[in-house]
Amino acid sequence: MKPVVDVIIPAFNEENGVGEVVREIPRAFVREIIVVNNASTDNTEVIAREAGATVLREPVPGYGRACLRGIAHVQLAEPLPEIIVFLDADHSDFPEEIPNVIQPIIEGKADLVIGSRAIGQRERGSMTPQQVFGNWLATRLLSILYGATFTDLGPFRAIRFNKLLALNMQDKTYGWTVEMQLKAARDGLLYVEVPVRYRRRIGFSKISGTVKGTLLAGYKIIATILKYR
Numbered sequence: 001m002k003p004v005v006d007v008i009i010p011a012f013n014e015e016n017g018v019g020e021v022v023r024e025i026p027r028a029f030v031r032e033i034i035v036v037n038n039a040s041t042d043n044t045e046v047i048a049r050e051a052g053a054t055v056l057r058e059p060v061p062g063y064g065r066a067c068l069r070g071i072a073h074v075q076l077a078e079p080l081p082e083i084i085v086f087l088d089a090d091h092s093d094f095p096e097e098i099p100n101v102i103q104p105i106i107e108g109k110a111d112l113v114i115g116s117r118a119i120g121q122r123e124r125g126s127m128t129p130q131q132v133f134g135n136w137l138a139t140r141l142l143s144i145l146y147g148a149t150f151t152d153l154g155p156f157r158a159i160r161f162n163k164l165l166a167l168n169m170q171d172k173t174y175g176w177t178v179e180m181q182l183k184a185a186r187d188g189l190l191y192v193e194v195p196v197r198y199r200r201r202i203g204f205s206k207i208s209g210t211v212k213g214t215l216l217a218g219y220k221i222i223a224t225i226l227k228y229r
Contacts, residue, residue, distance in 0.1 A: 002029070003082040003106060005158075006074050007098070009035045009053070010066030011089035015042040017202035021087065022051035024095040029102070031081065034073055035089065036066040044089070064176035068169065074161070085158045090201035092126060093156040097196050102158045104192050111163045112184045112191040115156035120195035127198065130214050138178055138221050145229045148185035153177045153221070156196055163189055174217040175224030182228055 007030050011018050022033055035048035039061045049055045058069040067086065074081050083102050087093055097115065104110035117127065118135065127135075135152050142148040155177060167183045169176070184191050 003102075004079060005030050005083045005085060005098075005102060006032045006034060006077070006081040007085045007087055008067060008070035008074070009033065009048075009087050009089050010038055010063050010070070011035050011040065011044050011048065012038040012061065012066075013040045013042045013044060014089035014203065015040075015044045015047050017091035018044055018053075018089040019047040019051040020091045020202070021089055021093075021095055022048060022053045025087075026096055026098055029099055030085070032074070032077070034070045036070045038062070038066040048089075060172075062172040063174060064169070064172040064179075067176055068172070071164070071169075075165075081161045083158055084161050084164055086155060088155045088201075090203060092199055092201040094197045094199070097156075098158075100194055101156065101196070104194065105158055105160060109190065110192045111160045111189040112180070113158045114150060114152060114181070114191065114193045115154050115196035116150075116152040116193040117154050117196060117198040118151035119193060121197045123197075123199040126200045128214075130218075134214075134218050134221065138225065141222070141225050142178070142182055142185065145225060146182050146185040148181060148191075150181055150191075151193060153181065154196065154198075159184075171220075171224060174220040178221050178224050179228070182225060186228065 033053040035053040036056045037045040038058045058066045139150045171179045
């Protein structure tokens, strides 16, 4: 019997990519696609709904806030999902790889699966040098402080829903992904990485595309790693 899988996609001004992402998700594996419109000022919401997604609104900016809004929505579902997949709205990930990402959970080999760009295939220019370095530094700190063996903080990931709730996620902004990983390592969850492909995003990155965004994200990620230590 197939597990119940829901997908949560935070989206801030992603009108150019979100429709493609939603349409490329293999519906045979997914019950509901939830796009959380995170204070967008463009047509993200309209395009996501037209593509077939359930659209929620989170008016306060913040990647973690958008994810938490999606989680609150699926907590009201009947039945509850068994697996939650997180995916970006910029079309940099390959949604058709969802079956590969959830498979270790289905087989009982993992509670958390990270789609790793570091061990997968990256299109040239899909990650900036500061992103590559930041991922290396963060995963190195996770190894030193928590004994974790991650290679990436990639946003494309899947997790058992009951384990996600038990992590008691708190971060509202850039520290969301690393909080999940460090808590998973700290709490003894089974985790694995699977290689995923990664391509140049559609549109302009609000984080890595600016010096301010890069510095703020880097600071928050490192601060989150040290906070829970």
